[in-house]
Amino acid sequence: MFLIDFKNRKSISDQIVDNVKGLVVSGVLRTDEKMPSVRELAEEITVNPNTVQKAYRILEGQGYIYSSQGRGTFVSDRSQIRVSKEDILESRAIIKDGIDKLYYAGLSREETRRLIEDVIDEREEWT
Amino acid sequence: MFLIDFKNRKSISDQIVDNVKGLVVSGVLRTDEKMPSVRELAEEITVNPNTVQKAYRILEGQGYIYSSQGRGTFVSDRSQIRVSKEDILESRAIIKDGIDKLYYAGLSREETRRLIEDVIDEREEWT
Amino acid sequence: MFLIDFKNRKSISDQIVDNVKGLVVSGVLRTDEKMPSVRELAEEITVNPNTVQKAYRILEGQGYIYSSQGRGTFVSDRSQIRVSKEDILESRAIIKDGIDKLYYAGLSREETRRLIEDVIDEREEWT
């Protein structure tokens, strides 16, 4: 499904959350498609089941997936995704932090712009 | 000198590091100018001296400041700042993470671009 | 794993750093092998955990080891080790300082050469 980078500073559960979000939003995972069970996914990406459990709980809380007692976990319709203003502001803060660090590293405004364009262009599935 | 946001996700020491980097790179702190002593700064921002010490060590390791036995800590010449490829890649990864989150939240490429332009324009000291 | 010499001029954390570097570079610690946890190593060498933590941070910053949230600390691939020109120059300065002291002590060029050959030959693991 995806790979976990164990050397990454990002926590494993966050990596799972973000990977799944990407697959849902980009449409790779289709509405009402069955997600792998906690155990299955945990085994596949060689991670503790509790960690996958935690990620699923977060994803469900934000409306990316839903679970049905005894049947399993499924992909929600994209209209169900809940995004708060705070989420946007947090993403903005993250980006600002990254840009600040480039400034501290001595990059010029133009070099920074180019680097960011580069990042944006990497994402092909964009609307 | 600057304020610490105790509610911020960023650790206190990281906030100190980033604030000082900003002051050095923007030229507010001049080469060979004396930095506040560990204890002074600790008192000013109401933080434990060890925390300031830690931040100063990091800043020294990256060449933003240097310390002299029993005399104090001073601002390095900007040419001394050590920036590695890895540092740039890390900043890039942070920005990518923020942009990913905006994508997961449903923003379009154009909305993302506008938000980022906004962040970049906030920084007045930029060349 | 190794012993700390509490009477040594070198600080405890520096001794930990250098010992671990040696074990990594010589291959005694293998890539991706788990390091003892901060608390374990602290107990083994009867030192405060914070001191080990500090050493691990330095080692991580230089690419000898990496840590993973809640999982532990691991040995990096040797290709990840970051060595800067400044590091080499610092080692050179240390050696120069030692040689200077031998000169001040009245040793001849040849006596100094012999003493250094001796030191070099002590290191068996060398390629």
Place this chain on the structure above:
Amino acid sequence: MFLIDFKNRKSISDQIVDNVKGLVVSGVLRTDEKMPSVRELAEEITVNPNTVQKAYRILEGQGYIYSSQGRGTFVSDRSQIRVSKEDILESRAIIKDGIDKLYYAGLSREETRRLIEDVIDEREEWT
């Protein structure tokens, strides 16, 4: 007379000691030549007089200089210099430490040898 490097990790008093030793051993300062007074030297190298005082005490203790009440401080005959086995061992330990760091940095035995030859050859005044 010489310059102090305030960015150096070496303490200022140690720098003074080593610089003077060098001048005495190499013969630039001749036997019974008058040394600058503590105040004079302190002013010349822009350092606290207490620090120069301390350096002079060390130099006198090791026989590089001698002081005569009310007349000033003078250069000793080189035969007066006291060198203990411990001094040699300490210098050896310093060199070993530098060589170790080169090993940790990944240099080969041959590269290390070349670097050290380089350092030795820098010193022209050698017997």
Place this chain on the structure above:
DNA sequence: GTGGTCTAGACCACT
């Protein structure tokens, strides 16, 4: 006074 190191003990998030 300055920076530097260490200990002890606590708290946090992640697995």
Place this chain on the structure above:
DNA sequence: GTGGTCTAGACCACA
């Protein structure tokens, strides 16, 4: 359990 951060308090050498 793991690493990460912070506080409090102490001690040291250097200037």
